[in-house]
Amino acid sequence: MSSGWAGGPEPRGTAQKGERFFPPPRTGSIPLAAQSAMPMSHRLPVLLQVTEEPDGSRADRSIMAHPISAFQAAYISIEVLIALVSVPGNILVIWAVKMNQALRDATFCFIVSLAVADVAVGALVIPLAIIINIGPQTEFYTCLMVACPVLILTESSILALLAIAVDRYLRVKIPVRYKSMVTPRRAAVAIACCWIVSFLVGLTPLFGWNNLNKMQRTQEPNSSHAGFVITCQFETVISMEYMVYFNFFVWVLPPLLLMLLIYLEVFNLIRKQLNKKVSSSSNDPQKYYGKELKIAKSLALVLFLFALSWLPLHVLNCITLFCPSCRTPPILTYIAIFLTHGNSAMNPIVYAFRIKKFRTAFLQIWNQYFCCKSSKNATSTTTAETGT
Known part of the structure; x- marks a missing residue:
């Protein structure tokens, strides 16, 4: 100030x-x-x-007596726009999986877990980010609880993407035994484990790895408990050591590198199978592995967009920790924040344009619930599309 x-x-x-x-x-x-x-x-x-x-x-x-500046108003407008795209889009993904029997395998269950995290980003994280941007006066732990949800949901998204990558690998590595190994029950257990780990990682600052001790050392000797009322900002309460050494170097970067290796192996296996025409559970190996190749490319694109959206902010965190004297242009910070939040709105668009089952389900929902045509005609039309 x-x-x-x-x-x-x-x-x-x-x-x-x-x-x-x-x-x-x-x-x-x-x-x-x-x-x-x-x-x-x-x-x-x-x-x-x-x-x-x-x-x-x-x-x-x-x-709080902070008027909102024009710059803040523009920031809030963009965040609200992202939320308005992200929440309905990902609800549509969940809805499509629920109503379409063809989207009930393990891969799409993991996609639903990813969509739930993206809905929470639009409905919870973005409003909390707007509050932090305004900078209210709060107690330390209140601000900490406002900052932690984004950490939980980020880790949940990463682990869901990792589960999707492992699932695609098993589908092309052991196509005959895949259905007996990847059962709905095991997929549900994997999703539950992903969320439990996400909460443990995201709530670590509440367990003690935060800036409270640092703030206590900077308090004036005669300051009272009221001194712990702070201007709530992310870096005020979240330790950069936690963000870089634990969050990024342990729970973000290694899973991303592992997923990269998995998808490279998936594409390598599919190429070998297509060249050798190895028999599989499908009557037509070319058709089976060709379909797997298309889905793998689409999900790899989802992974690429996630990495492209989140790595810039983590790089800025590394600069903040390792080069305290370096000044990062504020506009870069805002762009990095918009990328992380905007990633939640990208996935439904990818599914719609790249995965035929989702596109069919989206059209079915549109025709049945939103289009002006009669329900009977819409249902019969979309049923015929699904059958083909």
Whole structure:
């Protein structure tokens, strides 16, 4: 915050009786790079409501007094637009799998898990990101709970993509034994394990790996418990050591590299099978492996878009940790954030254009529930399409 408010005279004629203007508490927080781009004219002080308690003591209750700047308004508008595309799109994916019997195998169950995470990004993470961007005054652990959901959902998406990659590998490696090995029950257990691990990884900051000790060391000696009311920003509460060493180097980068190797092996196996025309459970090996190749390419595209969307933000985190003196242009931070959130809206588009079963199911939903045609005609038409 502006140093002009530190120790400056109290403004006159601006506070009513029982109210005082104070600068936000000094908490030693690390400002988010994008937040630092906001002009000082938009960083107003916090209005503290001073009330008398029954025992005669005085209590200060902070009231956020931040007007939204034009830049913030543009940021919020883009985030809302992403949410409006992501939530309906991924709900449509879940709906398609539920109503179409042809989308009931293990791969599409993992896709549903990925879609659930993407719906939560649009419905939960984006609103929380907007709140953090505004910078409300909250207690430390309240801000920490606002920051953790994105970590949970990111890890859930990565593990769902890893499960999808392993599933595609098994389909081309052991096509005869695949159905006996990958049962719906085992797929459900795998999905549950992915979500449990995601919660453990994403909630690690709540277990103690956060910036609380660092903030305590920067507190003034005579500061009271009220000093832990902070301007809520992601980097204020989340440790960069956790984000880089644990989140990125352990739970993001290795799974991405493993998935890359898996898909390379999948394409290699499919190419060999197509060349040798090895017999399989299908009556037509060329048709079986040709279909597997198309689906594998589509899911590999989903993985590529995920990596393209998330790696820039993790690279910026590495720069923040390893080069504290380096200044990252705020616009790059905003672009990286938009990419991570926008990734949740990309997958339904990929499914619609690249996977025929999804495209058929989407058309069936549209014709049956949204199109102006009669339900009978729409149902018969889409049923015929599904049969072909």
